[in-house]
């Protein structure tokens with residue numbers, strides 16, 4: 020699904036690296052699952068977690084076969100935004116993310132024209148996107164929880180795609196130092212951990228990188244950055 024910071028376009032390169040040494044029955048975990056644009060291309064035992072409860076409600080419902088509406092007027096969008104408790108959480112999640120400008124949490128109702136001058140059907144596009152994705156979400160164990168509280172099966176593969184230090188502020192402040200501390204704890208506990216970021220502390224080594232021309236808008240402060248994948252130095256075979 021459309022999601023701010025989606026890794027969809029990098030999945031083809033990242034997943035073969037992350038899954039290279041996956042053992043039979045080994046759980047694949049994403050503590051920052053977002054629009055599920057990586058985990059939807061992984062098979063087997065999977066846990067997808069995210070702190071955002073409306074996002075997780077949407078992912079759970081889609082994985083169970085729920086179909087969102089294929090139309091939503093601006094008035095309906097605004098009413099959902101202003102009266103969230105009157106609506107099912109999955110519908111709030113649908114309006115708030117894939118139906119919003121830049122797929123940013125209630126970043127604005129999408130309207131505009133396609134190249135041929137006709138009004139562009141943004142809601143229809145969002146609908147087609149999530150309906151196509153939903154079959155690939157079946158069987159994923161989705162959890163609405165902060166990464167710090169996530170309980171993991173032993174020796175999991177963990178792929179982290181946290182809010183980037185240099186990018187836009189998500190709803191809440193994110194403690195990046197604490198995140199890297201937690202990564203070290205996970206490595207010490209025997210998990211195989213990979214993390215996406217632009218930069219990382221010195222004990223994490225860059226194992227993949229790619230220049231990207233980010234389409235993110237100026238408020239994200241992120242343009243023409245180098246996407247990187249890191250692993251703790253203790254996990255890199257010498």
Ligand SMILES: C[S@@+](CC[C@H](N)C(=O)[O-])C[C@H]1O[C@@H](n2cnc3c(N)ncnc32)[C@H](O)[C@@H]1O
Nearest residue numbers: 024025026051053054055056069070165166180
């Ligand atoms: C860059 S996005 C992930 C995008 C995802 N990889 C994709 O391809 O769609 C980062 C996610 O981290 C989540 N997040 C922020 N703080 C968190 C926390 N403390 N614990 C868990 N998730 C958090 C946000 O809600 C957001 O969905």
